[in-house]
Amino acid sequence: MFSDVGPLELVTLAVLAILLFGPDKLPEIIQNVTGFLRRVRDFSESTKQEIRSELGPAFKDFEFEDLHPKVFVRKHVLDGESLGLADVQGALDPRAELAQVAETVREAVDEAPRETAAQPVSLTKDTQTRSPSRATFDPDAT
Structure with a gap:
C-alpha cells in the first residue's frame, strides 16, 4: 500500500504527527486510525464474498x-x-x-559445373592496350 514511501518520509510524518497531536493523544489517534482501516478491510472482504455468492458456482475461481x-x-x-x-x-x-x-x-x-582452369584476373592497369583516344581540349569551343 505504501511501497513508494521511504524511511525519510515516514520519519517526517511521525514528527508532524507528534507536533500536531502531541505525545499524549498520539496513541489514541493511532488506535482509531488502525481500527478504521480494519473496519474498511472487513467491509471490503464481506462485499467481495457477497459478490462471489451472487455470481454463483460458475464464478467460483473468480x-x-x-x-x-x-x-x-x-x-x-x-x-x-x-x-x-x-x-x-x-x-x-x-x-x-x-x-x-x-x-x-x-x-x-554444389551442382554448378566447376571450371577446371579459372582465368586469372589482373588488377593492374594495362597501359599498352589503351590508345590515346582522348579528345584534345579546345578553349575556344566552349
Missing part, C-alpha cells in the same frame, strides 16, 4: 485482481494459448524461409 487491465491482458492475451498466437508468431518468423533459401543456394552452388 478473482477481483483479474479485473485490473494489466492482469487481464497478461492472462488472456499474452498467454496466447486460446488465441493461437504461437501459430501467428511462427508464420511471421522469417528464419524458416531464410534457412530454406540458404539451402537452395548451397545446392545450386
